[in-house]
Amino acid sequence: YLLGDGVSLGNLGLLPVCVSTGPVEECRVFEVGSSGFSYTSCLQPLPFICRYRKDAYWQLKKAQQESSHSLTSRVNMLAERTVIPENIFTSYVQDMNLSVALGALDVVATVLREGETPVLESSDLLAVLQLLKQVSDVEVQEGEELEMLEQLGQYYVEVTELILEEQNVQTWSSVSQVIRGPMTVVELCDRMVSHLAPLLTAGRTKITIQHGNIGMEVRK
Structure with a gap:
């Protein structure tokens, strides 16, 4: 968490799985709904997700759920x-x-x-x-x-x-x-x-x- 950003899976539609720095016009993206892959313009900004280890994710989730936000x-x-x-x-x-x-x-x-x-x-x-x-x-x-x-x-x-x-x-x-x-x-x-x-x-x-x-x- 301290060194990376994370976002809720529920808020994501398309997830980029690679970044192209060359002349390629399309990049492959992962579609959360269908669990399949498609292609979209490499120049199109998309939401992204950082991967957490399972134990770290559950600690984060528990911290969020138990927070009083005081x-x-x-x-x-x-x-x-x-x-x-x-x-x-x-x-x-x-x-x-x-x-x-x-x-x-x-x-x-x-x-x-x-x-x-x-x-x-x-x-x-x-x-x-x-x-x-x-x-x-x-x-x-x-x-x-x-x-x-x-x-x-x-x-x-x-x-x-x-x-x-x-x-x-x-x-x-x-x-x-x-x-x-x-x-x-x-x-x-x-x-x-x-x-x-x-x-x-x-x-x-x-x-x-x-x-x-x-x-x-x-x-x-």
Whole structure:
């Protein structure tokens, strides 16, 4: 889930099974209704599906069915926009830049900090991880405010620390087939650290951002 997009089979008509980069005019597609194949223009945009392992699919389905959407609703209401999608099978790709990423993590950190839901639901954990992935993929543009970048790093570490708290151990286990446990967070933090390099200067050769037991460090 964290590294791919998925959509419900019920919403699909034709599924592309190959992509042609050459001069071929038609590509073979799978028809869900008849379970057969047909051909259509390679230039025609079609919905697609990513394949899940069976165990991962059932964990995702269970997380979706048992979700109360309480965290999602609070985050989106506070942000006054969709920060976290309600359907975990639908990837919501935001037009993410430094400012948008900062605002999104600010809201998520605030809601998690309030602790109205002491234990995260499985769908909450997956949604927050998906957001962290999107933020860690943000490209920092030259000339952007360094204060904003450092603040983003602080929110990133805070959100990471909050989802790794001890009371969420069972939640992590409930999605063990979908993600590779807390090591996923370590990998995301490594990617985020690489974006903090612009904060380093001749007079500031090391930066440490710490929240609780979690921290990120970048040095020249």
